[in-house]
Amino acid sequence: MHSRAYVLLEREHQEWKEANVFGIFAAPINDNLLEWLAEVQGLKDSLWEGAVLQLTLKYSESYNSVPPSVSFNTIPFHPNVDQHSGKPCIDFLDDPNKWNRKLTMCDILLTIQVMLSNPVLENAVNMEAAEMLKNNLALYRQMVIQCVRTSQRLEETLVLFCIYSYRRITSISFEDYHRTWSGIATSKAKEYFKAPLFEDPVFMGNYYSWKERNLIEAGGWDENM
Template sequence: MHFVTIGMNHIYHPVGLTSDYPLLISIAITNYSTLEGPSSVDIIFGISDHLFKFASKRKMSSPKRRIETDVMKLLMSDYDVTLVNDSMQEFFVRFHGPTDTPFEHGIWKIHVELPDQYPYKSPSIGFMNKIFHPNIDEMSGSVCLDVINQTWSPMFDMLNIFESFLPQLLRYPNPSDPLNNEAATLLMRDPPSYNNRVKDYVSRYATSDKVPRMKGEDDEEEDEDGDEDESEEESDSDSEMSDMGSLGGDSDDEHDEAGVKAGMDL
């Protein structure tokens, strides 16, 4: 028995096979991830009307495991990430506009939802604060699905979204497939005016003090405010008690003085 080696897999073929035999190979590979290793691979050999099928022993990693792996990588990165209800499938990320573009110095809160079929189905991405861009809906902040699907691959992970996809989307908008027709028209007819409008939106909606708070930050601030209110109430209460005590002391002194005076009169 002879073996043909492809990667780490060995497929055997009939004895006596020489280089003169026609070898037809069809390989179907889905989602070869460097993080999780190769997924299910079917290799079909057609040799002299004989078909030999090989299925790798590696099982395809579940989407759930892939979601956990990708989100953990994002959480361990330098990005500010806030999970929604501790869910790995919905979270917010603070994103900074790419340098040398009109979006530079802008900060956006990005909402991300991962479908159950991730990474075979692309994530849903939306801007929570306003942005002026042909492929992003101004009202909802949704990124054009066609643009995502044209670019998305199961090879990508969440870091690719924020380090590559979104920066490239802002740097190279596609006015031929717009969600914001005004932005697309302005970009095609008057690029300088488009750049000025983008910068105007950045200054109005995407500065650090204009970014919507991450979920959880409001709760922390409320807790801090609550603690401050409680401390103020305690301080006021202590002050009142102190005042009450001093009033009582003055009254006693007055009574004592009155008694002494009465004795002198007697």
């Protein structure tokens, strides 16, 4: 007999497939309804349009009394996404007291999709991205555009790799993509991992100059933005 969490997730999955929501996809890993691989696309007419970002959602048998654990596998350069863990900064996921049992997997992923295009600096967890968005919008836009392009190149290989080796899923930042994934990818995939912007000495020079200047002037990233 299946658990209550299993039955709820099975129902959510069926309703979701019938709803055909734009830019959001998810499937259980190896038919385990407590662990899901999801894909969120950037909203149309936003800076993140065209991005294809993958996440993992892990549920417990206590669902829907408690929220799932959610993290990006392809970590975007974003003020509200932890650059190390890949966890999005969303109040009802971070604080169980703010969790609402009526929220579904679709609601969670829609919230993340909207968050990408609407960063909240007051809740920033990636202080470098927050500082850049606040003080150098042009450079921030360049970083996001490169993230979008890189996510598109990674989509096919990353999804296939995670489906067949899901226990080895790790969170990787966009700056680590080429170094990390080129070692395990096919020769075809290696071509996808080329990141022209990160190989541009002018762009990287501007980026590191900006980063060094801000760290020196501020004595580190401002944790109280």
